[in-house]
Amino acid sequence: MPIAPLPNLLAALPEIFLAVAAMALLILGVFQGEARAAKEVSWLSVVVLVVAIFMVGAQNGVRHVTLAGMFITDGYSIFAKILVLIGSAFSLILSIRYNERENISRFEFPVLVLLSTTGMLMMISANDLLALYLGLELQSLALYIVASFDRDSARSSEAGLKYFVLGALASGMMLFGISMIYGFAGSTGFDTLAAHLGGQATPSAGLVVGIVFLIVGMAFKISAVPFHMWTPDVYEGAPTPVTAFFSVAPKIAAMALFVRVMVGPFHTLLFEWRQVIWAIAVASMILGALAAINQRNIKRLMAYSSIGHMGYALIGLAAGNAIGVRGVLIYLAIYLFMNVGTFAVILSMRRGGKMVEGIEDLAGLSRTQPAMALALGIFMFSLAGIPPMAGFFAKLYVFMAAIDSGLNVLAVIGVVTSVVSAYYYVRIVKLMYFDEPAAGGAFDRHIGVEVNAVLMVASIIIMFFFLYPAPVVAGAEAASAALFPG
């Protein structure tokens, strides 16, 4: 029998490294025993993620397709992967102390995060509907488990179960869509699909419906309306570091995948799918702005906030050109740091050794912990999109892209909803700075060096982004150029 040539594995090195490292750490954890291993494995996982960042960074932006056409690396994948890896690393760092305090410190957690991150990288690099589906399932399955990681808490178990059931439904729909695309177009490979669709005058109805189902699957992952219903419940129920993780890495990966699928193989159908994206973007922005106003729980509030933010990012996708994709990537990069920072604060909201999650608990924070209040204030202003915080520029770039593509209505709705949503962000600032300190006194002091460090890095980046935006903007520009050759 002839021996098949080995595919170019170098392109997939970061993924392979992550998967192997996760397994190695799993073995290490099992042999060390639970009690001791958790912290060690967590920090080693952070190291692994950092190494993976360098591995990804070492790849040049040249387009490589390997593993029988299923896997692609290019400038776009590098940018998105680095964001995802940073998000995972930050979430892991934030989780360590929290898990110890809540007595859910187990070495499987970092291993699952690593495996999930592997799945995200695979999503970003997917060049085939099959690879897309497998990457998505890989990350989702690990996410279902970490959502219910606090297995003795009913809320956490419920969160995991809800996410799982609805995720399965979404996966099913997506798979159905993929099968329809395969049936009507005769291929699952992105390159073949693009070539096939490029030659067609009008696509068959079946294909478009297949794409709609595919969009549903991915819209579920980025929690866009009306496929968002799981988000608030899962955000609230899951352990807070898991929520932090949920709010960044999977969102970024799914959004990156979304963009790649839409502007890659289906680019010629832009005017077909743009309507769907338009609709879910508008619905997400409106719901994100309205529903958050009434929330009393800050994790729930952040859930609606992330729904809204994904709506804004979708504006860039709706534009469907290089400027729009650049906007999406900048948005994701800034969103990453805003959310990580905010969750670093939320994780520090402990009183008498217990986690508190009410928005009212933040009242008067400026008097008890001015530094933390300042940081949270920065993040809130940034989330609200108030200049000169980074969040303003994130919105600016996507709105610019929308106007550039003639989607003026979308841009106007975006501006209006960000004004509405500013209400609840600024309300938190008002609570912290102008209200009497909450009953029950100050939060616990020792929030940990690593949490402090994350908080500081994130707030400096958000606060001073406007001074030196060039690296992010240039990186996003190069990345989006990779999707639009020629």
Place this chain on the structure above:
Amino acid sequence: MAILAVFLPLLGAVVAGFFGRVIGDRGAQVVTCSCLGVAAICGLLVFNDIAVWHHTAIVPVFTWIDAGQLKIAWALKLDALSAVMLAMVTVVSFVIHVYSIGYMAGDPSIPRFMSYLSLFTFFMLMLVTSSNFVQLFFGWEGVGLCSYLLVGFWYDRPRANAAAIKAFVVNRIGDFGFSVGIFAVYYLFGTLDFGPVFGGAAGMAGKTMVFLGMHVDALTVTCILLFIGAMGKSAQIGLHVWLPDAMEGPTPVSALIHAATMVTAGVFMVARLSPMFEYAPIALNTVTVVGGTTALFAATVGIAQNDIKRVIAYSTCSQLGYMFFAAGVSAYQASIFHLMTHAFFKALLFLSAGSVIHAMSGEQDMRKMGGLGRLIPITYVVMWIGSLALAGIPPFAGYFSKDMILEAAYASGSEVGEYAFVLGCFAAFLTALYSWRLLFLTFHGEPRADHETLHHVHESPKVMLIPLYVLSAGALVMGALGYHWLVGAGAKEFWGNAIVVLPQHAGIAGAERVPVWVSTLPLVAGLIGIAVAWYAYIRRPSVPGETARAFEPIYLFLLNKWYFDEIYNFIFVRPAFWVARLLWRRGDGTVIDGFGPDGVSEVTGDLSVRASRLQSGYVFQYAFAMVIGVAIFVSWFLFWRST
């Protein structure tokens, strides 16, 4: 080197600000002072580089904004003008940092103070080294912010808070003019970089543009708008009201911000933009008139004040007026020269006043002082040095610069120049008068303080005195040292093309040719002032009271600072409150709120409740929502797409 000088204070500020709790009071002081020390050395080296070797340059830091046509880079513009400012700011700031260690000892939030101080220095350096308008504006707003933070540093004192807010609001008015001016520059020149703007200024002279519906000379309007910004920052008449109130801040702040650096930003700006102002003669005349008026006005108020710091504050105001009218008669070099000498002797005066206040356990009213000369001799001596420099007595620093300004004003030959000259000479007399009034009231005569306070009077610690020595050395020799380079024979070579003066304007060159009586008049005026002060406060202490009674309206007029605050209160603040209340009750409450915010927010709240009610918690409903969503999208495509 220049980058180091500019960014080291930022580093110090960040370290002291964020890690203040970790490194402690002592750590914060050491970090900020050493950062500033190194920055000062760098600043002097840069100055040396430029003054001696003429290594002017634009040091790029990085690209800031690159949006379409608007390209703005962070870059440090290094020429003679910024070098003078760089060296002066870093040195004075370093000295004041050191002084603060002693002055602020015992304050509960020392790291915060040091951090603000360093941050301020960074913004000031950013301002003076800026190579484009946006960077200038960035530094401009930055120093404004730091000034707000530092004036309101003791935030538990209502008066300090009010003063901080007043400073901020009044500066906003100026900044509004400034930013509109920047828009006008962009509109006219299509760029905000100094290089191309200055290059194109000559071609822009005489062009008109539409402003507020009128055709007006473009450059004149732009320059006047920019000058309004300078008036706000440099406390010129009309927008000066915040400066005396800002004395509520700690004394080192008054010395650094409200004497040596920030308030001179306006003067610096006019000098920096000399290539533009030169082509806008009406704007220059405006500058001259405003400057001259301020010089006299502030001096008259100064003689009637009783708070030791307020006297010096008004003196600052008046000296800034000198600098402006110097710039207005195209003697920018003299203006910067005076700016520099003034920085030294005024910082000295403030710091010695701080030393007095320190000695008097916080007492600032001169009527309760007196006879302190024997108790705190060192402070007494340095205060004399500062006052001699301020009054322009040779060979102290102020003599050289102030003389030069007045000569240039006379030599300009224009009516406004003469106006400024006359007012300036009279102000010189008043300057000497209020300076010696301050000296005599504070240090001579019988002690008027209560026994308890007197018992505690003591000379300040070394860490406060050494800065005083450094500054007195500056006040002594700076004038003689700088004369040759900044305004004397070496001036042309020194300034290079940092400052542009059109040949038809006399500028400092004309100062060489004035009659002798012109150059001696300021000195004579000063000496008369001293003599009058001596007569009124030492020889016949009853004179002031009698004069005040005899000319009560005038006295009250001066004591109440020409009723500026009251007039503003009457014209702007109270009507503003009234209108605001009317708008709030009637307009807002019923009209706008009904349909606008309140109505909208009510609807929003209502929608919000509905939106959250969607979230029932039941998985099957969630799943159902998803299925409905899919059905809608699919139907949309199948039935509406084809049409």
Place this chain on the structure above:
Amino acid sequence: MIVQAICFYIFSAIAVASGVMVIAARNPVHSVLFLILAFFNAAGLFVLMGAEFLAMILVIVYVGAVAVLFLFVVMMLDIDFAQLRSGAVRYLPIGATVGIILAVELVLMFAAWVFAPEVGQALAAPMPGAHVTNTAALGDLLYTKYVYAFQAAGIILLIAMIGAIVLTLRHKPDVRRQKIGVQVSRRRTETIALVKVKAREGIGEEEGVR
């Protein structure tokens, strides 16, 4: 050929019918049994296509392991289907409407089915040749063209395994486990103590059996 066609329709009809019964049966145990029936018919369809390896795997893995496991779980849990149904009835009208709309649309869409030209080619060469066995052909594909998907699927299963352990395994302190290592490494001196027993006194408390 006709035999094959008849078999195909029988198998597929039963598969669809048992699929319906899985969700329609009142008794959950019956549901699982119908599921097993559906699996059997799917296996039959595989055999018809000449994929006997897949057919056997389906029977062994799905019927033999998965479905039986299901059966155990369903029998152990006490699920009141009647109660669940009562909830569903309330939403039946709107649910039916949406379902019918979707179904109609999909039917309309499939009516316009056009095979892509590539499909014909794929059908033309489905088999690697008579001398290659089914298993070898699958392996050849799995380890070359689909190695990426294969490995990814492997990792997914690993995650599932970790998840099952993490979420359910509990170390109860009072449960005694056999630790062979401890047993083997025991020494005589640690476990047996020779005690001299004086007549009529018995052994003391503290020297009792450990």
